[in-house]
Amino acid sequence: MDKLDIVIIGAGVIGLAIAWELSRKTNKTIAVVEKNQKFGQEISSRNSEVIHSGIYYPAEMLKTRLCVEGNHLLYRFCEENRVKHQRCGKLLIANSPDEIASIGQVYQQAGTNGVPAELISSNQIKKMEPLIEAQEAIYIPSTGTVDAYGLMQALYYLGQQQGVIYLFNTEVIQIDSISGGYALETPRETIMVEKVINAGGLNSDKIAARAGIDIEKHGYRLHLCKGEYFKIKKKRNINRLIYPLPGINSLGIHLSKDLEGNLRLGPNAFYIDEIDYQVDEEHGDDFYEAVQSYLPWLERDEISPDFTGIRPKLQAPGEPMQDFIISEESAQGLPGLINLVGIESPGLTACLAIAGYVREMLK
Secondary structure (H helix, E strand, C coil), X not given: CCCEEEEEECCCHHHHHHHHHXXXXXXXXXXXXXXXXXXXXXXXXXXXXXXXXXXXXXXXXXXXXXXXXXXXXXXXHHHHHCCCEECCCEEEEECCHHHHHHHHHHHHHHHHCCCCCEEEEHHHHHHHCXXXXXXXXXXXXXXXXXXXXXXXXXXXXXXXHCCCEEECCCCCCEEEEECCEEEEECXXXXXXXXXXXXXXXXXXXXXXXXXXXXXXXXXXXXXXXXEEEEEECCCCCCCCEEECCCCCCCCCCEEEECCCCCXXXXXXXXXXXXXXXXXXXHHHHHHHHHHCCCCCCCCHHHEEEEEEEEEEECCCXXXXXXXXXXXXXXXXXXXXXXXXXXXXXXXXXXXXXXXXXXXXXXX
């Protein structure tokens, strides 16, 4: 293979979005290298498929800026490329005095972040969602859901049309800095390239280390956080996403509805040492108890295990939430290497905004 201009490591939704963005805005030769047999086999296909609004985090954070921008870009992309999605809106609910006080803080943050939101009463909630019990809520109309696989498929095909090369079943096991770029060692071949974009998801810290980054010193070490989902067996007339207040490690066990009308609860959140996609059926009791305050009609035997996702968190257990890392590494003696580390939620929502951010960084 001749020397390439850009190699993107990782064919999740972030890597696919970056490849498409660069292929349509530059004349560079671009390849996406992925260790799995097809795109989107890890984080991108194991999540709530929610299009987030950007209400939770401080306005100056990358997570916020890229989520708010990405929300608009993603709806437009889905409409233009016939990707299934729904702008269903979301209710962030409160059922106690403490929760009502906290919800006021989130409402203020939404305003600071420029996200349209409305405080609504219990009567208004009942009119919107008769099956939901809540004393107060924030209604966020820009939240929705998307067919994550359909989104990735569209990005993949559009990239192909623009000449992007996709190399599946190809793991990058070493990255060596050479004159004018990098040599990427894979089990089959050495790929010579000028610039490297690490969008390796769960393995992004390991890939950064293979390029020579001290991941402990620079805070790139990832911590795996597992989230399980349970499904509600019966379909019911609930049209919006229903969220409790966020917890320490996640946005809480929320109620979502997929594009086929099926209801799902989750995720919970707990740290793990090894990747494991099994759902612990006994955790169903915790799910049932967590949603009783707003789904009092739900019976325990109505929920059953669905699937599991794993999030790449930069914060260890007990540490405060950290921002996305999107870093060009010239300061580490590695010009032309861009690391994207810790891209968890709202990464799906932000994927197109992240792609534009990386394109500007490459300039």
